[in-house]
Amino acid sequence: MIKIESLLKTYGSLEAVKGISFEVNEGEITGFLGPNGAGKSTTLKIIAGFNKATSGKVFVNNTDIESAPELIKEQIGYLSELNPLYSEMTIYEYLRFICQIRNIEGEEFKEKLKLVTRKCGLHGRLNQQISTLSKGFKQRVGLAQAIIHDPPILILDEPTNGLDPNQIVEIRSLIQELGKDKTIILSSHILQEIQAICDKIIIIHNGLIVADSPAKKLLNSYQNKQSIRIEFTKISVTEEELIRHFPKMVIQEFSIKENSILLVCETTASKDTRIDLSKYITNKGATIIGLKYQQKTLEDVFHNLTLGDIITQEVNGGDE
Numbered sequence: 001m002i003k004i005e006s007l008l009k010t011y012g013s014l015e016a017v018k019g020i021s022f023e024v025n026e027g028e029i030t031g032f033l034g035p036n037g038a039g040k041s042t043t044l045k046i047i048a049g050f051n052k053a054t055s056g057k058v059f060v061n062n063t064d065i066e067s068a069p070e071l072i073k074e075q076i077g078y079l080s081e082l083n084p085l086y087s088e089m090t091i092y093e094y095l096r097f098i099c100q101i102r103n104i105e106g107e108e109f110k111e112k113l114k115l116v117t118r119k120c121g122l123h124g125r126l127n128q129q130i131s132t133l134s135k136g137f138k139q140r141v142g143l144a145q146a147i148i149h150d151p152p153i154l155i156l157d158e159p160t161n162g163l164d165p166n167q168i169v170e171i172r173s174l175i176q177e178l179g180k181d182k183t184i185i186l187s188s189h190i191l192q193e194i195q196a197i198c199d200k201i202i203i204i205h206n207g208l209i210v211a212d213s214p215a216k217k218l219l220n221s222y223q224n225k226q227s228i229r230i231e232f233t234k235i236s237v238t239e240e241e242l243i244r245h246f247p248k249m250v251i252q253e254f255s256i257k258e259n260s261i262l263l264v265c266e267t268t269a270s271k272d273t274r275i276d277l278s279k280y281i282t283n284k285g286a287t288i289i290g291l292k293y294q295q296k297t298l299e300d301v302f303h304n305l306t307l308g309d310i311i312t313q314e315v316n317g318g319d320e
């Protein structure tokens with residue numbers, strides 16, 4: 001539905017987005033994840049038609065957005081990171097103003113207003129001045145202006161930024177509800193957010209795409225992936241025996257030393273394999289003399305891709 005081709009955006013000598021390409025599938029919620037300054041907002045502004053690319057193309061349903069800006073405006077709803085609202089207006093006045101810009105008047109305006117009031121939970125608030133609304137309600141109004149013309153595509157730049165935990169849950173479920181009949185690109189630097197609601201995850205770092213995958217695939221391939229390095233006193237055990245007993249284990253090193261055995265392995269078992277492995281080995285009469293354990297989560301992947309940092313939990317000696 002949306003195709004980005006070799007998108008480049010420079011600000012003076014800074015390459016904020018370095019020739020990235022990706023696709024967004026119809027009807028999916030795509031999470032655009034990256035640390036501060038990665039290039040998320042720059043990319044989203046270009047897709048929404050609020051900024052011009054230095055080079056590269058954005059296609060919506062095979063139409064180049066540069067060649068049909070008016071058509072694309074109908075197709076896209078955009079909530080910017082700053083959610084600029086006219087705080088002296090009431091919600092009603094603001095939404096009417098947004099509709100006037102979009103030439104939505106009369107009966108059509110009444111219908112659309114009714115619909116967004118229901119979808120965004122604005123009942124009983126339409127005559128309230130925007131400056132007196134909580135941050136969560138302001139985000140609801142921001143979402144209402146983004147969807148009032150009923151676009152099939154929604155671009156939401158950090159929609160839960162600055163909200164309290166309750167408001168985050170509210171806005172997240174609202175986005176999920178909207179995602180039932182819209183294609184959504186949602187940016188965030190909060191991993192849990194993306195994990196909770198997105199079908200697809202794209203990670204951007206320093207203006208480059210470092211991961212682009214269906215969310216489930218990315219989660220399955222990394223979540224619960226455990227890496228174990230265990231050394232124990234010499235006993236009679238073979239690699240084949242260990243694999244038979246722990247079928248999800250992939251052995252990376254099995255070396256028999258003078259008085260000990262070193263096993264380095266990875267497993268995707270849902271349980272903590274350290275415990276079962278320790279039990280198995282000690283039941284065979286060995287004493288554990290070293291254990292290093294690392295559990296990879298999507299968070300590690302994110303850190304790894306954007307910082308090169310992995311959290312390691314190390315347990316030395318002892319016989320857990």
Ligand code: ATP
Pocket residue numbers: 011014016034035036037038039040041042043081189
């Ligand atoms: P954040 O999560 O902090 O919003 P982001 O991933 O959205 O970050 P961008 O806002 O796209 O990142 O910024 C990418 C880079 O481009 C940053 O180094 C930023 O300082 C720079 N940048 C963005 N807008 C401009 C601008 N108008 N002029 C100059 N530099 C800019």
